[in-house]
Amino acid sequence: MPAGMFLRSSWGASHIADPSGKLTLDTYRLSTGNYLSAPIPLKKFVDYGRWYQRQVVPDVEKRSVTDVEAGKHGFQLTLADGETFTSRRLIIAAGIDRFLWRPVEFDAVSPELASHSSEHRELGLEGEWQWNRTVHC
Ligand SMILES: Cc1cc2nc3c(=O)[nH]c(=O)nc-3n(C[C@H](O)[C@H](O)[C@H](O)COP(=O)(O)OP(=O)(O)OC[C@H]3O[C@@H](n4cnc5c(N)ncnc54)[C@H](O)[C@@H]3O)c2cc1C
Numbered sequence: 001m002p003a004g005m006f007l008r009s010s011w012g013a014s015h016i017a018d019p020s021g022k023l024t025l026d027t028y029r030l031s032t033g034n035y036l037s038a039p040i041p042l043k044k045f046v047d048y049g050r051w052y053q054r055q056v057v058p059d060v061e062k063r064s065v066t067d068v069e070a071g072k073h074g075f076q077l078t079l080a081d082g083e084t085f086t087s088r089r090l091i092i093a094a095g096i097d098r099f100l101w102r103p104v105e106f107d108a109v110s111p112e113l114a115s116h117s118s119e120h121r122e123l124g125l126e127g128e129w130q131w132n133r134t135v136h137c
Helices: 025-032 042-056 123-136
Strands: 065-071 074-079 084-087
Antiparallel strands (some): 065 074, 074 084
């Protein structure tokens, strides 16, 4: 999401689920003392997500998985740095960013002139830049 945006979902629809139902936005707000308004600013929601992660899975490793193969006793995983290991169970939650779609009509147009919305983080500055560019063309 671009910087400075607010979540579209309401407060009640933005708690990250957990089996105990305790790691809500309200618990985050109470236990960290961080002020949270509605609609929820993206930056604060990301902070809530990181707080949630520290409560339930503090030992996350930030490494990319490049290959997964199913075997008789589980899965063999290969990481971007070449390390391999096996795991009896595997949950993939890789998100949607690899599924961005550009209509075929734009195939002949360079990505610089017709970019995908997911590539933009700072809409304010870029918008101004594009406006000036259009005027000069
Ligand atoms: C513009 C926009 C606005 C949105 N607004 C809202 C909203 O207001 N409210 C709401 O509830 N939802 C909203 N959503 C949807 C919400 O962001 C997603 O549903 C949610 O983030 C999905 O979570 P996820 O954990 O499945 O995937 P992600 O949050 O995308 O996480 C996937 C993770 O997997 C990692 N990963 C990917 N490939 C690999 C790999 N090969 N190896 C290792 N790691 C990998 C990525 O780096 C990433 O950290 C919005 C989405 C967008 C795009």
